[in-house]
Amino acid sequence: MFDNIQENKTFKNLYNGEWIVSKSGNTIDIYSPNDNSCIGKVQAFEKEEVNKTIENSRQSQKLWADTPINERASILHKTAELLEDNLEELSQLLQMEIAKDKESSASEIRRTADFIRFTADEGKHMEGETIFPDNFPGYKRDRVSIVNRIPIGVVLAISPFNYPINLSASKLAPALIAGNSVILKPPTQGALSALHLAEIFNRAGLPSGVLNTVTGKSSEIGDYIVSHEDINFINFTGSTEVGKHIAKVAGKVPMLMELGGKDAAIVLEDADVGEAAKQIVAGAYSYSGQRCTAVKRVLAVDKIADTLIAEMNCLISKLKVGSPLEGAQITPLINNEAANFVQELIDDAISKGAKLIIGNKRNNNLMYPSLFDYVTTDMRLAWEEPFGPILPVIRVKNTNEAIQISNASQYGLQASVFTSSIKDAFYIANKLEVGTVHINSKTERGPDHFPFLGVKASGMGTQGIRYSIEAMSRPKSVVLNIN
Numbered sequence: 001m002f003d004n005i006q007e008n009k010t011f012k013n014l015y016n017g018e019w020i021v022s023k024s025g026n027t028i029d030i031y032s033p034n035d036n037s038c039i040g041k042v043q044a045f046e047k048e049e050v051n052k053t054i055e056n057s058r059q060s061q062k063l064w065a066d067t068p069i070n071e072r073a074s075i076l077h078k079t080a081e082l083l084e085d086n087l088e089e090l091s092q093l094l095q096m097e098i099a100k101d102k103e104s105s106a107s108e109i110r111r112t113a114d115f116i117r118f119t120a121d122e123g124k125h126m127e128g129e130t131i132f133p134d135n136f137p138g139y140k141r142d143r144v145s146i147v148n149r150i151p152i153g154v155v156l157a158i159s160p161f162n163y164p165i166n167l168s169a170s171k172l173a174p175a176l177i178a179g180n181s182v183i184l185k186p187p188t189q190g191a192l193s194a195l196h197l198a199e200i201f202n203r204a205g206l207p208s209g210v211l212n213t214v215t216g217k218s219s220e221i222g223d224y225i226v227s228h229e230d231i232n233f234i235n236f237t238g239s240t241e242v243g244k245h246i247a248k249v250a251g252k253v254p255m256l257m258e259l260g261g262k263d264a265a266i267v268l269e270d271a272d273v274g275e276a277a278k279q280i281v282a283g284a285y286s287y288s289g290q291r292c293t294a295v296k297r298v299l300a301v302d303k304i305a306d307t308l309i310a311e312m313n314c315l316i317s318k319l320k321v322g323s324p325l326e327g328a329q330i331t332p333l334i335n336n337e338a339a340n341f342v343q344e345l346i347d348d349a350i351s352k353g354a355k356l357i358i359g360n361k362r363n364n365n366l367m368y369p370s371l372f373d374y375v376t377t378d379m380r381l382a383w384e385e386p387f388g389p390i391l392p393v394i395r396v397k398n399t400n401e402a403i404q405i406s407n408a409s410q411y412g413l414q415a416s417v418f419t420s421s422i423k424d425a426f427y428i429a430n431k432l433e434v435g436t437v438h439i440n441s442k443t444e445r446g447p448d449h450f451p452f453l454g455v456k457a458s459g460m461g462t463q464g465i466r467y468s469i470e471a472m473s474r475p476k477s478v479v480l481n482i483n
């Protein structure tokens with residue numbers, strides 16, 4: 001099914017329904033984080049090709065906007081079906097390209113198919129409203145505003161490496177059902193998986209040019225594409241650093257941004273410590289901690305800290321470390337630089353007196369899961385996002401200290417509170433400066449129709465199926481005079 005998107009493992013870009021190569025002949029090699037083998041090449045598009053793509057997307061959007069929503073929805077349903085039909089192949093590709101463990105790779109595909117179906121159905125309920133004027137002072141019932149939702153135009157979707165299929169589709173599907181055309185700029189590491197997704201949308205019957213892809217060096221085409229005047233919306237997921245940069249250079253264009261996080265799990269004295277340990281370990285170490293919503297620090301009340309750490313240590317020691325192809329749960333990080341960064345945080349914490357409970361073992365970019373106790377606020381590990389399998393425990397005296405440390409972070413994505421007191425849980429939830437608080441469970445994005453948002457340096461705007469459709473469409477009011 002995917003033979004047409006590549007030639008000798010050199011992958012092309014989708015342009016106006018065809019798979020094309022760059023005129024320059026330049027490509028970028030993609031290496032597997034598992035064994036550093038070259039698994040393919042992607043096109044290095046140049047500015048002129050970016051221009052051509054945007055123009056094609058702009059033209060194609062007009063017809064798509066006129067396509068009945070039920071027809072758009074049928075194409076999305078077909079896309080979901082094709083994704084599931086190709087689950088095995090796509091899941092193996094994720095294991096090779098981003099070293100995602102086998103179970104998470106398969107679940108990324110299943111979840112994406114469910115996401116697309118739900119979006120198709122939700123889109124059918126994108127209804128407008130009529131508003132009469134006479135509830136505003138000085139007006140009588142002499143006109144009516146007929147409000148409809150219409151597309152925004154050309155959406156630029158920029159996705160990160162850690163969910164190249166899911167976090168591409170979670171932008172594409174809501175944008176498309178709303179009648180926009182989309183240019184997908186996938187992560188370079190993850191591009192092969194994302195290009196397969198694009199072909200699935202193409203095969204499902206999306207009209208030519210409604211979805212185009214652009215791969216290339218961010219240093220060459222990144223700023224150019226985000227600041228292009230014919231891009232009408234930017235939907236970005238990635239690091240806070242790149243997100244802030246894009247917001248600066250893009251100018252006056254609406255944006256959704258999902259950025260980094262430092263999600264805290266607050267564990268109080270009256271928590272079910274065994275259950276908290278299970279949730280925290282699952283939340284911190286799945287996909288080796290390379291999730292924006294991973295639990296990235298534990299704020300444990302002193303009295304239960306020893307028990308919690310013992311329980312977590314026991315669970316961590318059972319995690320299988322190695323290659324995703326051999327069924328490991330803790331798999332190599334995306335590249336060596338990522339592993340070096342995690343190592344820096346470990347070394348800094350140890351040099352400042354943190355106590356290593358387990359881990360601090362490394363084989364190139366394969367980092368064993370680490371747990372640290374007695375992490376203090378002068379350590380980088382207390383504040384920086386490692387994006388690796390490492391978890392600091394910061395001991396706190398009481399609830400208020402936990403809230404204070406949680407809120408002192410630049411990030412504000414999510415947090416968890418573990419307690420048997422519903423009153424304390426709500427007290428803390430109300431005080432935390434984050435998008436979502438989970439009570440007695442780990443931090444996570446799903447289910448995908450819940451609102452998903454970060455505050456402070458963690459994002460801008462709200463995702464979640466209905467919220468994303470609303471963000472990538474706008475009201476249009478036609479006022480009928482009925483005098």
Ligand code: NAP
Pocket residue numbers: 158159160161162167185186187188189216217218219221222223226237238239240242243245246258259260261291292293385387413454458459
């Ligand atoms: P990243 O380095 O920020 O890259 C994200 C995307 O931006 C990639 O497609 C990248 O392309 C592109 N990019 C980089 N510079 C650009 C520029 N100047 N103009 C346009 N595009 C540009 O992030 P990542 O390493 O892939 O992902 C990890 C980070 O994402 C973590 O911080 C994590 O917390 C965050 N994240 C957040 C969420 C959330 O929902 N809050 C979800 C997932 C990940 P190249 O690959 O070609 O550089």
Ligand code: G3P
Pocket residue numbers: 162163290291292293294443444445446
């Ligand atoms: O890092 C990706 C972010 O969106 C988290 O998703 O489902 O792993 O919580 P999830």
